[in-house]
Amino acid sequence: MTASYIIDAVRTPRGRGKMGKGALTGLHPQELLAQTLNALQRRGGWDAREVGDVIAGCVSQVNEQGANIARNAVLAAGWPQDVSAVSLNRFCGSGLQAVNFGAMGVASGAMDFVVTGGVESMSHLSLGADGGGQDGGNVRLRERVYQVPQGISADLIATLEGITREDVDAWALRSQRQAARAIEENRFAKALFAVKDPATGAVLLERDEYPRPDTTAQGLAALKPAFVAMGETAVGPSGETLDGIALAAYPRAKRIQHVHTAGNSSGIVDGAAVVALASERYVKEKGLKPRARIRAMATLGTEPLIMLTAPAPVSEKALRMAGMKAGDVDLWEINEAFAAVVLQTTRALGIDPDRVNVNGGSIALGHPLGATGAMLLGTALDELERTGKGTALITMCIGGGQGIATIIERI
Secondary structure, X not given: OOOEEEEEEEEOOOEEOOOOOOOOXXXXXXXHHHHHHHHHHHHHOOOHHHOOOEEEEOOOOOHXXXXXXXXXXXXXXXXXXXXXXXXXXXXXXHHHHHHHHHHHHXXXXXXXXXXXXXXXXXXXXXXXXXXXXXXXXXXXXXXXOOOOOHHHHHHHHHHHHOOOHHHHHHHHHHHHHHHHHHHHOOOOOOOEOOEEOOOOOOEEEOOXXXXXXXXXXXXXXXXXOOOHHHHOOEOOOOOOEHHXXXXXXXXXXXXXXXXXXXXXXXXXXXXXXXXXXXXXXXXXXXXXXXXXXXXXXXXXXXXXXXXXXXXXXXXXXXXXXXXXXXXXXXXXXXOOOEHHHHHHHXXXXXXXXXXXXXXXXXXXXXXXXXXXXXXXXXXXXXXXXXXXXXXXXXXXXXXXXXXXXXXXXXX
């Protein structure tokens, strides 16, 4: 195995993911990813014919996002027809998994140059649009392992960890303030490009439009918990509710405290991001200047009902592979699927919160499912370069009880 080098990373601005309300809702998701591919190629000036493969994460692979969106985006971008492409789904970890698979390809010698990333147009296709729920509607599996909706899992984590409504709201407010500062100081500018109308060339969006810099503690506190009614929904043959099923598995919780709201959970947005990776041989042959290298990567499965607790153990797995400890990492990007996930992970690893999501996270910026992992990696890379720091760890919780982590080292 040889090194996997990060050559560059670009992303779209995140657009509000409600049809007709966001700047990107009129753009086909294939075109969104195609423009991102071309933005990466323009910046690097390399020949697209040398791309060994395009690997793209996408969660809701149906309708506009079906039919191998990665391949269709390559064609929509006008890249050579002999550039292959594959779409993958590891739920929220899809974009980071695409990067990791690409890194494996170049490190193994199977490929020299690969483009990875992801896309999700949530205004077109909301979470669960591909049908079947979390378990694909398999009743036999449901009898063995019941997977409650993620919002119930997040509230269960908060209950078990003693994380209060005040705690999650405080983290949400921090996310908004950190993102507002990052935008004001143009910290995202290096990765961003302006998305345009492919027919007219008019700019559709050049800055993230989801953040709410005017968010206040009072405003957050006034929001109603989002998953109370869901938790009371009867789903079992004997009238068991979703909360009841969760409590049967975790009786020490006694009663689920529903603390998550629209204000302290990840935002629904449209977006795409891509990362170019190259082998050591290719870097030397082409005289490229890598920005970073992949130092370690890992995935891990955990208990599927509580579902969202894997970021801590999968990070520890990646750290062991890199010969590092949590305290050795300069910057952490822990995906803000729900505020309690970040708080639980930070506590479990004993890391300094001041090193975590320093430019805000998905609560403020939004979480375009299949693209977020690649976006977080690019954000971490830009921040390492801005501050002169050395290492960053990107980790995400994943539906069904999984986690993913990637450690990068700045060059």
